Amino acid sequence: MIIEIGHYALVLALATALILSIVPVIGARRHDRAMMDVATIGSLAMFSLVAFSFGVLTYAHVVSDFSVENVWENSHSLVPLLYKYSGVWGNHEGSMMLWLLILTLFSALVAVFGRNLPETLKANVLSVQAWISVAFTLFILLTSNPFLRLDPAPAEGRDLNPVLQDVGLAIHPPLLYLGYVGFSVCFSFAVAALLEGRIDAAWARWVRPWTLAAWTFLTLGIAMGSYWAYYELGWGGWWFWDPVENASFMPWLAGTALLHSALVMEKREALKIWTVLLAILTFSLSLMGTFLVRSGVLTSVHAFASDPSRGVFILCILLIFIGGALSLFAFRAPRLAAGGLFAPISREGALVVNNLILTVACGTVLTGTLYPLLLETLTGDKISVGPPFFNLTFGLLMAPLVVIVPFGPMLAWKRGDLLGALQRLYVVAGLAFLAAVIFFYIEHGGPVLSVLGLAAGLFLILGAVADLWYRAGIGKVAGRLAWRRLSGLPRSAFGTALAHAGLGVTVLGIVAVTTFQSEHVIEMKPGEVTEAGGYSLHFDGMQPGTGPNYTEDRGHFTIRRAGVAVADTWSAKRLYTARQMPTTEAGILTFGLSQLYVSLGDATKDGGIVVRIWWKPFILCIWGGAVFMAFGGLVSLSDRRLRVGAPRRKAKPAKPAAPAMEPAE
Known part of the structure; x- marks a missing residue:
């Protein structure tokens, strides 16, 4: 009942x-x-x-x-x-x-x-x-x-x-949906504002907290999904540009652009039309992701449904809401005021470039995801667009962004001083490049271009620190005064710094793993030893095991360094009895920010077993950086200015005192 x-x-x-x-x-x-x-x-x-x-x-x-x-x-x-x-x-x-x-x-x-x-x-x-x-x-x-x-x-x-x-499934979908669905509020605000014909700085102030909350949850959801696939599927990869992965990544890119665009609109009442359009497109991409996952047009471990009737229903929802919202936008947009003007070299200008790069990158991912489906529909030919396409195009588009990001907070609103920003950041750039060269030398070389990637990640991290450093006036004023200035900065300043630094940490992890990881695929018998990442792996043998609803064969490995046992791990092949479905449970050992990854393959006729071993240096930086970004979002969300009504312009003082730095955002 x-x-x-x-x-x-x-x-x-x-x-x-x-x-x-x-x-x-x-x-x-x-x-x-x-x-x-x-x-x-x-x-x-x-x-x-x-x-x-x-x-x-x-x-x-x-x-x-x-x-x-x-x-x-x-x-x-x-x-x-x-x-x-x-x-x-x-x-x-x-x-x-x-x-x-x-x-x-x-x-x-x-x-x-x-x-x-x-x-x-x-x-x-x-x-x-x-x-x-x-x-x-x-x-x-x-x-x-x-x-x-x-x-x-x-x-x-x-x-x-x-x-x-897996415990990851208990966390990943709720976080992902909190991000996906959270952007519906931004969409609703955009449609409601178009219905009323009123879009101003107050609207941007009301939209920003919801955008920030959805973006934060989506960041955590994508990171959790990446880590779940990494350790659960036994493939040793953290991102494969799977169409369903792309379905969650595209709203994140558009949401990031929306977050920065709303900031410009709130401060300068500029980019009104663009911000409203982004609010519509971000949730539209979330709906498109839902269609891809549940329509049956994709084959993926992430996909749920294969019933065409469900796909047609969601496609109708997609057409009604996206088509209706864009039609309303087309009708109302010509009547909206363009907003304030600003110089190309300004904080607004930097945020506009940020928006352009993110939206073009999102469009690239969308093209690579949908093109095979459209081609198959029109011609019947099946092709796949894989990592080589995405890595090349997306990487080239995002490279300028990581260089531009530290400059944004250093520039003033409306009209900035590029030379002044360069003077503040040239030391940071030098330190980042020097540290990258040292890192490259310690890891015993690799592609020379990896130095630039490492330097870019470090430049983001040090640039975020430098932003707070200069705002507080550290080194220019007395220590107590500098501390008061630092502690007096709004929480959104610290949130922005954490998010930008988190992006740098993720870039470091991606470059380090891509460049310096090693992989071994060998046949091992009990008692044999192999080397990986400076460690010796001793295969002790296989043992049977049982769980609540599965049976398994587990391989035990002892890890030694310089002849001394430092750890051990189990890697297993499981069979779930009800579904008669096998899975691989990788053995993963963490050493600092790096991991040793051991996965079992098929048994051989002579009593051995195929073992895949990866050494993944600094791979935890990938997900740690995402956590930093999300934490930065939460810190910004705790700023009281995002929880009150529309901003009020302060009266200009009779004799304004020159501030040490531009107020933080």
Whole structure:
């Protein structure tokens, strides 16, 4: 009975969303406060109903109610409790429920924390959110109902996909969806503003916190997904330019551009039209990612659905929302004021270049992802666009960005001093290059161009530090005064520095792994030894093992350095009994920021086994840098200026004192 109640709650959520999508819009047009108040009450009610429905589905998984088809297909009584929870969204139907839950959560958050918004804008924003909720609730009820019953109920389930039985899956999809769906708020703000015809600095101030929150979660989600694939799939790679990976990366690139564009709009009331367009495109790319994953047009370990009817439904949602929003934009954009002017050499100019590079890079990834699909549709020919294309084009586009980023905070608004910025950063550039050469020498060489990559990463890190250094006046004023200036900087200044430094750390990790990693594929028998990364790996032999729902053969390796045992690790080949599906569990040892990665292959006829061994220097910098970027986003989000209303221009003092540095952002 509880399952039917959960299903009924979802139907009630649809009815609530339908009311919410119509009444507040009419109220905003009539300036009827009672009708506009429906937006707040309805958003909270809709979230409560969806949360209850999602809780019922979770309960069915936890108690292994195999009369529910979704539970039977994606669970097993012997699955550990953690994977019963994560199994809720480890399938198409459950993941769409998670999508809808987060969508209604953001609507409720706007309803609760949007008290400072104009009543008409808030009503329109929540109505647009409701339009999206209606579409996805209908999609779930009509094509992806997770509450379907089986009669008679099977005695046992088919088990969760073994590659998804990992703690990473419990973290990765919720974080990713918080980013994906979080951009729906930016989309709703853009559509609501176009409906009202009012877009100004206040609008940018209201949009920025939601953009920053979505970007932060998406950064963590992409990083978690990359690390999960790295250690769970046993392939030793951290990014393969898989189309589904690209589907999450494109909104991140567009969201990064939107974040910087909104800053320019807030400070200078410039780039209004461009910022609104980015808000629409960012969520449109999120919707496109949903279509790619669930339409069946892609074959990937990440893809869920292969039912063409579901793909057609999502394609219709895509066309309605993207086409409708862009049509509204085309109608309203000519009536919008262009905004303030600024010199090419200024902080605004640097942020514009940042936007251009990010959007062109996003377009490149989009082209490489969709071109094979379009070609196959039109001609029937199948081709693949792989890492060589993406690495070359994306790398060349992003190279100028890492050089430009440290200059942005050093330039003043409206008109900057490029020579002054160069004077502040030339020491930083010299130190970065020197450190890169030393790093290159310690790692015993490699491609000479890697020095430039290492220097670029270090330049980003040191440039972020230099920004805070000069703002505080360290070395120019007394220590106590410098400390007061540093501690008095707004939190967004520290958040920006952390995010830029995090990007530098990630660049360092990418360059170091790409350049200096080593790989060995050998056949080993018990007692044999091989070398990797300055360590000796002694293969001690294989042992059988069992888990709650699998059997495995485990290989034990002792790691020695200079003849002394320093660690040991297990690498395994598992067989999940319910699905009869094998997986590889890599043995990974961490030494500082580097890792030794051991993966088992097939057994040989003479009693040996194929072993793949990678030495990956500084690979943890890749994900550590992403964590730094996300933490920078959280620090910026804690800045009170992002949680209040529109900025007010301060009256100019009669005798302005020359500040030591431009106020931080």
